[in-house]
Amino acid sequence: MAAPITIHLEFGGGAELLFSGVKKHHMTLPSQSQPWDMKQLLVWIQQNLLKERPELFVQGDSVRPGILVLINDADWELLGELDYQLQDKDNIVFISTLHGG
Amino acid sequence: MPVLCSRCAERRAMLKRPKTGHSLCKECFFWAFEEEVHQTIRWGPASGGKDSTVLAHVMKLLNERYSYGLELMLLSVDEGITGYRDDSLETVKRNQQQYELPLKVVSYEELYGWTMDAIVKQVGLKNNCTFCGVFRRQALDRGAIMLKVDKICTGHNADDVAETVLMNILRGDIARLRRCTAISTASEGEGVVPRCKPLKYAYEKEIVLYAYFKRLDYFSTECIYSPNAYRGYARNFLKDLESIRPSVIIDIIHSGENLSVREGVKMPVQGTCSRCGYISSQALCKSCVLLEGLNRGLPKLGIGKHHRLHNKILAQQPFTEKEESKLKPVEF
Numbered sequence: 310m311a312a313p314i315t316i317h318l319e320f321g322g323g324a325e326l327l328f329s330g331v332k333k334h335h336m337t338l339p340s341q342s343q344p345w346d347m348k349q350l351l352v353w354i355q356q357n358l359l360k361e362r363p364e365l366f367v368q369g370d371s372v373r374p375g376i377l378v379l380i381n382d383a384d385w386e387l388l389g390e391l392d393y394q395l396q397d398k399d400n401i402v403f404i405s406t407l408h409g410g
Numbered sequence: 411m412p413v414l415c416s417r418c419a420e421r422r423a424m425l426k427r428p429k430t431g432h433s434l435c436k437e438c439f440f441w442a443f444e445e446e447v448h449q450t451i452r453w454g455p456a457s458g459g460k461d462s463t464v465l466a467h468v469m470k471l472l473n474e475r476y477s478y479g480l481e482l483m484l485l486s487v488d489e490g491i492t493g494y495r496d497d498s499l500e501t502v503k504r505n506q507q508q509y510e511l512p513l514k515v516v517s518y519e520e521l522y523g524w525t526m527d528a529i530v531k532q533v534g535l536k537n538n539c540t541f542c543g544v545f546r547r548q549a550l551d552r553g554a555i556m557l558k559v560d561k562i563c564t565g566h567n568a569d570d571v572a573e574t575v576l577m578n579i580l581r582g583d584i585a586r587l588r589r590c591t592a593i594s595t596a597s598e599g600e601g602v603v604p605r606c607k608p609l610k611y612a613y614e615k616e617i618v619l620y621a622y623f624k625r626l627d628y629f630s631t632e633c634i635y636s637p638n639a640y641r642g643y644a645r646n647f648l649k650d651l652e653s654i655r656p657s658v659i660i661d662i663i664h665s666g667e668n669l670s671v672r673e674g675v676k677m678p679v680q681g682t683c684s685r686c687g688y689i690s691s692q693a694l695c696k697s698c699v700l701l702e703g704l705n706r707g708l709p710k711l712g713i714g715k716h717h718r719l720h721n722k723i724l725a726q727q728p729f730t731e732k733e734e735s736k737l738k739p740v741e742f
């Protein structure tokens with residue numbers, strides 16, 4: 310069994326509008342048999358945090374193209390994207406580039 | 411296990427560049443991004459775009475690094491949208507203080523006598539973006555003339571330009587297709603200040619990460635009035651393509667740049683508006699026609715083709731009942 314982990318989630322660039330305007334979330338992910346990965350985290354976010362218009366956040370089993378993901382400030386494309394295994398105290402940031410600016 | 415920067419091979423890579431596929435650390439990314447903007451400009455722009463914090467930041471930095479000798483100013487347009495613009499103007503004002511650049515704000519209300527809020531009340535949510543786009547273009551020119559600048563730099567990035575190329579192809583707009591990929595436009599006539607797009611080759615991803623890594627203060631929200639649906643589809647289509655093949659953005663821009671128009675294709679002849687002197691291929695410019703429509707309570711005047719009515723407007727002749735009935739606002 311993998312122990313529960315706490316992570317820090319942040320939504321920005323307009324993505325926070327899908328989460329009742331709340332940018333920062335401090336979350337505890339329950340323990341499960343396998344370690345948590347990004348793919349499971351996205352499902353969990355959809356079920357537990359996402360408030361509206363899920364199609365603006367997810368597409369298939371990944372994020373919608375145009376949403377940038379940073380894991381501890383690094384581009385997730387460098388870290389295996391959906392396969393990245395979450396560590397305790399990880400900081401995950403989702404920034405939408407689809408909104409005006 | 412962290413990936414090392416492919417340029418300095420010393421520090422940890424923090425992002426993968428969509429354009430090149432390189433993995434770079436923050437410092438090497440900042441350098442590459444700034445140098446590419448420097449390559450894109452090379453000569454003298456004069457004023458910051460609307461809420462383009464990254465543009466203002468990079469222009470100020472490069473102006474110092476390379477002694478361009480530019481006098482930079484910020485120019486911002488207040489469309490008169492309650493709530494939306496207030497917040498973003500606050501950001502512009504903070505930018506002004508951070509970068510110590512003079513700021514000029516021009517509003518639709520002072521220039522046209524109409525705020526976007528009032529326009530939407532009359533025209534509804536269907537064509538409001540036409541008004542917004544046409545009025546903004548002219549507002550920037552008028553603001554730039556008030557500031558006496560030689561050039562307007564706008565924050566259009568590679569994604570925006572690719573999107574515009576695609577839209578102009580979909581609309582068959584040959585004249586705009588030719589113009590939209592130019593890094594810089596020469597003055598097209600009286601009252602039009604040359605434009606340049608220093609961020610034309612910069613991906614949206616990199617602009618957003620540049621701002622994020624540098625902790626730049628920027629504002630993002632959707633225009634509260636329904637966005638241009640057609641552009642939205644083009645944008646989503648491009649984002650989907652980009653996720654499979656990141657170079658697609660630059661590829662589309664290159665396609666646009668290398669298109670040549672066959673001789674003998676009729677292009678609109680640019681003249682000037684008989685009312686305000688702004689460039690126009692018709693007797694009246696788009697902005698004057700839209701304004702005339704608003705003031706007459708016939709908002710559809712500027713939507714679609716009603717060129718035959720221009721002479722009547724100029725001669726201040728009344729429209730026939732049949733003409734009017736076509737231009738009345740639809741009931742909402």
Ligand SMILES: [Zn+2]
Binds near residue numbers: 416436
């Ligand atoms: Zn490096």
Ligand SMILES: [Zn+2]
Binds near residue numbers: 538542633635
């Ligand atoms: Zn709009």
Ligand SMILES: [Zn+2]
Binds near residue numbers: 683684696699
């Ligand atoms: Zn005019």
